[in-house]
Amino acid sequence: MSDQQVDAVLAAAIVRRHEPGEVVFEQGEEASWFFILLFGRLRVTQVTAEGQQVIVRMVNPGDLFGIAKALNRTDYPGTATAVSASAALVWPMSVWSDFVAQYPGFAQGAMETMGIRLQEAHTRMRELATEEVERRVAHAVLRLGNQAGKKEKDGIRIDFPISKQDIAEMTGTTLHTVSRILTAWENGGLVVSGRQKLLLTDPHRLLLIGDGVVPGLL
Amino acid sequence: MSDQQVDAVLAAAIVRRHEPGEVVFEQGEEASWFFILLFGRLRVTQVTAEGQQVIVRMVNPGDLFGIAKALNRTDYPGTATAVSASAALVWPMSVWSDFVAQYPGFAQGAMETMGIRLQEAHTRMRELATEEVERRVAHAVLRLGNQAGKKEKDGIRIDFPISKQDIAEMTGTTLHTVSRILTAWENGGLVVSGRQKLLLTDPHRLLLIGDGVVPGLL
Numbered sequence: 001m002s003d004q005q006v007d008a009v010l011a012a013a014i015v016r017r018h019e020p021g022e023v024v025f026e027q028g029e030e031a032s033w034f035f036i037l038l039f040g041r042l043r044v045t046q047v048t049a050e051g052q053q054v055i056v057r058m059v060n061p062g063d064l065f066g067i068a069k070a071l072n073r074t075d076y077p078g079t080a081t082a083v084s085a086s087a088a089l090v091w092p093m094s095v096w097s098d099f100v101a102q103y104p105g106f107a108q109g110a111m112e113t114m115g116i117r118l119q120e121a122h123t124r125m126r127e128l129a130t131e132e133v134e135r136r137v138a139h140a141v142l143r144l145g146n147q148a149g150k151k152e153k154d155g156i157r158i159d160f161p162i163s164k165q166d167i168a169e170m171t172g173t174t175l176h177t178v179s180r181i182l183t184a185w186e187n188g189g190l191v192v193s194g195r196q197k198l199l200l201t202d203p204h205r206l207l208l209i210g211d212g213v214v215p216g217l218l
Numbered sequence: 219m220s221d222q223q224v225d226a227v228l229a230a231a232i233v234r235r236h237e238p239g240e241v242v243f244e245q246g247e248e249a250s251w252f253f254i255l256l257f258g259r260l261r262v263t264q265v266t267a268e269g270q271q272v273i274v275r276m277v278n279p280g281d282l283f284g285i286a287k288a289l290n291r292t293d294y295p296g297t298a299t300a301v302s303a304s305a306a307l308v309w310p311m312s313v314w315s316d317f318v319a320q321y322p323g324f325a326q327g328a329m330e331t332m333g334i335r336l337q338e339a340h341t342r343m344r345e346l347a348t349e350e351v352e353r354r355v356a357h358a359v360l361r362l363g364n365q366a367g368k369k370e371k372d373g374i375r376i377d378f379p380i381s382k383q384d385i386a387e388m389t390g391t392t393l394h395t396v397s398r399i400l401t402a403w404e405n406g407g408l409v410v411s412g413r414q415k416l417l418l419t420d421p422h423r424l425l426l427i428g429d430g431v432v433p434g435l436l
Contacts, residue, residue, distance in 0.1 A: 071333030107325035114332040115289030121339035128346035129390025172347025
């Protein structure tokens, strides 16, 4: 997109801030807005008919989200909740079709966003279908490290509050199993975990476990 | 899109036919073409690093597929194989960006296709994460019935050759488990299954099993 086009798109936006724990939009709510995350982090969840919650993805700075219109829906398919102090650019959904019509760069960008999500969804689907739980958990925390990791002296810190329950909801397992895995990994020197935090101290070995090259610790 | 725009898009296409079992494109191959299926049915698979095959989705008539460019990739992320006699409209990938720039309706259509896939991937991810295998298999065959079902006197026939191995690769389980489930369902009057075929004789009860409203038969 040209500078002029970017200016026109930005002029139509407002900025909204969200405190940790605040809900940005809810599953089933009429989709009146779409967003780009400026800073912070969001968790997008879906609840099954039986009330089980699944984390569909994390939203990272720069990500386009809440784009129900692109999915040809009138409601949001999931709930977005801030997990750390966040701010987003917000547009009314009514401008979506105009943006797509006027700015081919916008349409291509939106498609790429959806493409990345689709590939991540296929990867997670493949993992759920073919990998034992310890491998899935290894891949999940490495993915978080890639998308939201902060390099520190002792390893890669996941840069937002993350609980064992969150990891369970990302990998289709129970809190109990995640606890057992993290304890085994902590004893093995692979991670340091605490309430709402996770430091990957040996990402290389985690990758070997995730890829099934070396056996898990559990 | 206007009639004129549709004419221009169609003028740039060629038609290619594929026999059952023929590979349309392969995972990792340079993505030189994109497609719309005219008739027939394709299976899209991905192979994991360990060589396990997963069916990512089925391609149905009218579907846009092989759109690596929309995903910002240069290679195909999966392998597409014809499962029945098929024909597709084929465009060189080099026209993709022009189509997006010139025809907003094309971009919106491509986004909707990706949106539908993304929602299906999230549904399958949720099923894999939260449902026992019999429920996943029920949801998988019902989805096939919706997308590729032919109403007959005795029920809904899946309108392409489908094996128990295919169902296993769609649901992240083994051939052995799918066989046991289909035998139990056949004895219970829910399906009639045979080599490469499947008739859903009681889709309503399958839905109740899939949704966990009534217990499974296994």
